[in-house]
Amino acid sequence: MLTIENLQAGYGETPVLFDIGFAIGTGEVVTLLGRNGMGKTTTIRALMGLVRPTGGTLVFDGRALTGLPSYRIAQLGLGLVPEGRQVFPTLTVRENLVATAAARFGERWTLDRVYAFFPRLAERRGHLGSQLSGGEQQMLAIGRALMTNPKLLILDEATEGLAPLIRAEIWACLKRLRGEGQAILLVDKHLDAMTKLADRHVVLEKGHVVWSGSSAALAADPTVRQRWLQV
Incomplete structure (x- = not known):
């Protein structure tokens, strides 16, 4: 579904990504792992057209993404849940x-289905975005992305700043989505939850892919955590 090869990108004259490469198949859940500042969000921003790549290729469903505006990339079937949620506060x-x-x-996701998936949103359907708790805003951000009926759902910091009970609810929702065959690209800091959910993991270090593999391979190699993931 998605193939990224030798992706390079940055901000102004400051390079951030140097040779990012990985792929996501139909129905797969893949995570981007790494310490803060290693290039995870920049990879997502480059994929969504929010940062212009300076090299490499991005191909989604056989279509090159490089140079397309963000709205066209979204129309091709990529749904983003951005870091910080970014719901519309006055809507x-x-x-x-x-x-x-x-x-x-195909209209898999409708308003009624999102309400059924997140009953809390149904209860608060008339509330403004600014009146919701952080957990409710995250549910809304996920629901908003699902309403685009995406082929690939992308979540940047899926449970950042959420209370443990709300985090557990978000993880349960993502597990349900995986069970329905939804392809997901995921960034988060809670490694144990991600290893239970994801098919594969891609570890970034200073704009390079330094390791990739399955959850079983990650669990079997403690040096990956010690060298590239622990703070």
């Missing part, structure tokens, strides 16, 4: 959900 829950809704690839 209601319902308005947030329908603002970018699309049924390009």
Whole structure:
């Protein structure tokens, strides 16, 4: 579904990514791992057209993404749940959900289905985005991305700043999505939860891919955590 080869990108004259490469198959869950500042968010921003790559290739469903504006990339089937949630604060829950809704690839996700998936959003459908708790905002950000009916769902810091009970709820929702065959690219700091959910992991270090493999391979090699993931 997604192939990234030798991706290079940065900000101004400051390079951040040097040779990022990995792939995601249909229905796969893949994580980007690494300490803060290693290039995970920049990789996502380059993929979504928010940062212009300076080299390499990005191909999604046979279509080159490099040079396309962000809205065209989204229309091809990539749904982003950004770091910090970024819900529309002055729109209601319902308005947030329908603002970018699309049924390009079959209307799997509708307003009613998102409400059923996140009952808390149904209860607060008339509340403004600014009136929601952090956990509710994250549910709304996920629901908003699902309303685009994406082929690939991308979550940057999926459970950042959330209370343990809300984190568990988000992980349960992602597990359900995986069970339905939703392809997911995931960034988060909670490694144990990700290893239970994901098929494969890609470890970044200073803009390079330094390791990739399955959850079983990651568990069997403690040096990966010690060398590249522990603070």
